Amino acid sequence: MISKIEKKSDYVFIQSGLNDADLNTKVSLNVVDKDIKEVFKLILSDTNIKYRVINKQVVLYKEKEKASKSILSQLLQNLLDISGVVSDESGQPIASVTLVLKNDPTKWSITDFDGNFSIEGIPEGSIVKISSMGFLDQELVVTTSWLKNIVLKEDIQSLDEVIVTSNYGTTQKKSNLVSSAYQIKSKDIANLPQQRVDKLLEGIIPGLELNPQSNGATSSRPRYSVTIRGKASLTASNEPLWIVDGVPINTGGKTNLISGIQTSVSPLSFINPDDIESMTVLKDASATTIYGADGANGVILVTLKKGKANKPQLNLSLRSGVSFINNSTKFKVLDGQDYLTLAKEAFVNAGNDLALFPFTDNPMNSYSTTNTDWYDEFFDIGSTSQINLSASGGSEKSTYRISGSYFENNMALQGNKQQRMSLRSNNNVKFSNKLNLNFSLSGSYNINSTFSPGDEYHSNIPIISPYNADGTLRQLYSIIEGTNTDGSPRWIEKKFFNSISEREQNDNGQNAFAFQGSVQLKYDINDMFSFSSQFGVDYNNYQEDIYQSMKNWSGTSLEGVPEGYAYATSANFLNWNTIHRLNFNKTMGLHQVSGVVGLELGSNKSKTISANGSGFVNDHIRLVGLASFSDGTNSEYITRKASVLGQISYSYDNRYNLSLNARNDGNSNFGKNVRRANFLSAGASWNIHKEDFFNSDLINVLSLKGSYGTNGNSRFGTQDPEGGVYVINSSYQYGDSLGAGISTGANPDLSWETTYMANFGLRIALLNNRLDILTEVYRNKTENLISDLDASRTTGVTTIVRNVGEIENKGIEVTIESQNIVTKNFNWQTRLIASHNQNKLLELYNDLPKNLGKKR
Template structure:
């Protein structure tokens, strides 16, 4: 079968029809046209073939074999075909002695190279290696074997007296011919003029993940990925070169196999407190590569949606020449990586009674109570009660392969992840098909289709209140048991005046929050090469998503409220796409390469939303499955929205002699989201690159500096992420009573703004690509500066208008920074190799303008703390600064108290003291608050070291962030000894007359607390993010087994940080820029261990 397939491939290759065109065409130009039309590589030696020879008469359209024979007539050259290559060489004279040689071709890791070309140099005599890398060939004893394969350095080996050869091909580490995916096409890395970071399959498979955004953590320069929650299936926060918007989106645009989607597509107000990512519906095992487009040269082709960068995701497709069945499975277990040290029962009850007596009240616990509590010892460890060992299992089956006309890849996946908090889990079922078919030599059709269904059972965390499972476990009374009545299934709770904290175990186990998402993402395309060099491509696709949230809060965990509540929320989203592009590629006079792209695209999104809820259920038997059983019905909600985007795009790339590269991109976007006066926007960019290493004056140092390229770009992109209908006047339904009847009418709730338009970002970038010592050391560095204008923000307007605020384009923000990426092949021995990849990124953010104001207050505190704003937007300062009071120790005596005549917090011996910054004897919000820190890091990045030894591979990945600050809400609670909730264990050292602490205040039922630097902590960290050890059994040459790999992986193994919380990767409410770096009991990241197996069957 293999011989029959190879023979049919040869026949197909040499019978492809070609047609040459042009005046005064040289052989070199003719060969280029043949390559473009046949997708075959023409290989020849310029010492044997004079490719500058002008063709006197062009052959008529014919098979490629016949055309080449006519072109080479009289040159004493012959033509042969081998594995996608056309080989032109001098006709060989009869060999004086012929013998049979055999051998095997492997790569540096000892894996067989399938399909490598083995050619007797100067002849058409050749063969390709089989599935085990073996070959056998009859050659002249005086000949030289040429061994080549795409992606590897070609070797020439004299035959001499040897009959057997063990050949090891080295990878072409220069990688300049590596193809990089860009918007609406691809380009060789050597011809790239923009700033693009790539993450390949080999890097992704080192990280256990349920969502592909997790695979970007620390892998790409300029890309900050914060895993703000350890919730199974939860979203990560991604920033490409900083935050550019205040109220608009700051997440990048995601493009999956050419289809632009949004990470939150189809997710709306379904009543949940934890948003899941639309990307969690994409199976990470299906990913071939991820490219992150960062500068305007790379992103402008996506226009109004590209201000925050673009993430291009390419899924795996079939390869020509081999059919492979792949199976992969893994199993893992997870645990919380640390615990917060809080008081045990005996210390806690002492604190409670002390708080009451310090305030002149009777002790809360009587002597009888204390005697009973003494029997429980340390009491309930609520953290132990809510955390468990989480288990993860995945199964992946893939069929792939193809021939010259058809390539296919079909995969199925099942993932089941149980979280480390009780009753939290995530399941995904997915199936994917990629199919491409060459109907004719110039006409191709294909499809990408993915179907997924995910189920996520979430728990309430990061809620900003007392009902969060994690914050509740930290603050819950350790002297209480779990159940008030275990048989009845009722839970204990904290219920004191002004404070109700539900039982965290009950919250996790009984409070239901179920997300179910079904998604079908697919497209079909046709590509027609109308004439040589001119191609038309038409794509039509849809992203259909159905998302349902079921939520139920039983009475058993809120006895004090005496009611249960349920709701059901549904979102249905259909996103249609049509893209029509034309590309033209032409080479002139051998040194001039021109590529032109033009296109027209349309995209439409239709979303329907419905929400129904009720409360006051008699019992919890039906949960959310019978809303009619609730005695109280809440007003239902429903709506339907639509947005449209119509675009024209163009790109021109020009290269002179592959030394001087130029690119111009432009896109015109028309969006329904914006005002009638600003429906369309124009987003151009220009870039250039100089391949200095290709200059003649660099020849003498070619071995030292084989690659040196200088890049520069400038352009504009936009941001459309503001929601729908924001420019229009809208109405809300409103119920009122007339007489004895309730009637419904409408009232206006938004003032129109016909001038509303997109935020616009202009960006300058200059970069340098360097390869040293035969490209064993590869360096990429960029400096960028971008300015975003026309920021969207709700501004106050006169009350006489009838409205409070209006969304307008005001203000501007600047980001500038520097990125460095280094890759090195440290050791490349036969049995041992060591490679390193390192990246570091620095970004500085600054607010330039706020609509004429100097500052704006932000984040007004949660509903319980009432602590006021913890942030302020200030012109000249970064987005994300914390703003508040300076902690100044504890009032030690009455004299110190008398020095402050008034304060925003109570004044008294043993209470917190705050600095009087202006020295007027008063501490107030107007004069005594200042900048406390910045949530943005000074720099961040990652480093990977990979060691290979005789089939073993060890991968060590470190991630780091330096200089970012965190506002620790948990610490603010746990350092405030009111007696209502638990406290840090170290508060046994709180202020007392006998032990006057200057750090912890005295116990008091009054909340003596303000937003201050006491709770702004250093969030810098270094993580041993991933440690993976694998072994490849390919050397065993098992029958029908092409590859067998087993591995064990650990994730989040070690964290070095000064931060007192569970994890320094935190952000309240996930991806919000204005609330970054706030920790209020988020779901901790887990320490995970995985074992797995991957099997490839040929």
């Protein structure tokens, strides 16, 4: 009976002072749903054998004798059950950490997805060794006051970090990475002076290019164009997909501008950089195929800081700074006297009478004494100030982090100012060892004033001042133009395009509100599987008001009538997505398998209302509704998405690594014949330095990796491929009713832009991992480029959207990282990056003429 119980349960029997006859006694018993201790009583009821249960160990001894002192002293010592969470210094849980009892290797545990572990029946005073690749080993003594939350410190020498590879709960060690992924952490950007998320990546990520889409003297107005490994489309977006804490962020349409907004501010400027924990840039197919139709341009994952289980902490930081334009970039232009001298010389050389020189001094203008430095009129010393306040803390059951920020930037280009007020809350509730709830809310309100002078700061002539003699802003200047009938010079007054007056007397402002929220419920089924559901929303509202003063050139009609012009626009964007996924992770000796399967649904909806008016009574009344003439437009678009995805990764002895990825996307932007598409990729890496034949004191890491696969691009504006795009306009009349016209023809065969990606990499780490060199080469070929083609007017439309050609990007990237000095109190690290990309248009229009109406 004892042997059967041992086979069917976790109990182990130990005897003290019993002989074979005592143990071979036959017992017949039939029990159902009984407590194990009651079963023991029934078994031993007719014997003189007593028992004692200590954890899962049962000591048997005779009624009139005591159990062996040595056995009882061993078993009755204080045995403890330990459990807890292992995390890194930033509070992020670490999976696959090994905990083993030093004097009993049979007692061990491996942390799950959320860093949880538990070991039962450990004698008090034992030593537990905790180890994980990329972190320093720790040894802790088991006591009754066991520390349930263990923080591992990064091993600087190992240079092997855990990289977040998707917002679907997948990570990979740097040493086992098969994809092209680059991660920076909060410590890497903590001291950078940038106030924008996208600018933080400038000069850090190889292959990433950041360019302003308007003048670059400000940091809030320009919409920065971010590209990874070149431009892959003619008309669709070339922007990477931005995901903040699992929620895709709308960064605008195909040109990265908000429809209907003239001076749009990037939604990325709404995020406080102080809230960022890490950013990961994904570049090749193995890393981005899981994002399918949104991954062709790369993916940037932004992970925000979260609370930790400790005492409440309050952090306050104040920052201020100044900015100015580098004088070395200042154009060398003529001063007033030199300009007049050359202008007069040119006037006379053209055969004119110097007495009729246009810029002759007069009561309105003293040209000979004016010397305007327009550069100084436009630029000044800018200033920035920022206040960050955060509170964090929690217990084993819940954690929180709440942060607020105020940021103000008065830019060096006068007339440009940004104010940002943001509030964010990240929370985690642990209902049990298996069920977790994460939820986050954030809001940001931006006030922006914008001004762009074009090239006036170096093209305006220095002999005209923006101010009159009394200090008022100049609107007119007087010059000689020809002669009167009596031969005397004819003086005329001309309207002056005074950029300083445009800046001071016009309104050009935008208020924007952004809200992001997400909630995730996660259930750990067992040590191998976990299931989670997440819902996220991204909402943006933009209000733009522009007024061009009646006094200024911009507020004057072509006929010279001062009217004043006003523009008012309201744009709303509501994007939501939900992800339901099953993650798995299993280690079996030298084999490790992990992955995810999931379902993702989403919708993007935009609505824009714009109005404009002209003909105002005066500049004090600037509302469009009070203009003598007004007009407006209204647009609304919606895109729906549905996808299934999967990824599986396999590693043998951290030596051979394999990753397979798949996604099936559905998107309402495409024709009914090709509404769904499949995207696949595979990647592998080989850590040669782990082979038995490899033996080098110089080279610590030598690994090869490669990947190939497909991605798509569905962000090409809003289309209705089945029915075309309809425009309703007051000029379209059908009898007494308002009419609608088709502006773009239907194309039910409109297909996805598909990018075929190949990537190969070589990594070498030398000198005890102090020098790390990564070289990658790639080739990306995009087929089925989408573009508007002219259509025959007999079709009733002017254009039709077609798949028209191919683009290729290929290049090389090199990253060199070194640990120059590493001490307890001082670290000096160096990162050098270099990249080269060649972009080539391989085919256009697929042998079709751009004007389809010419082909029969």
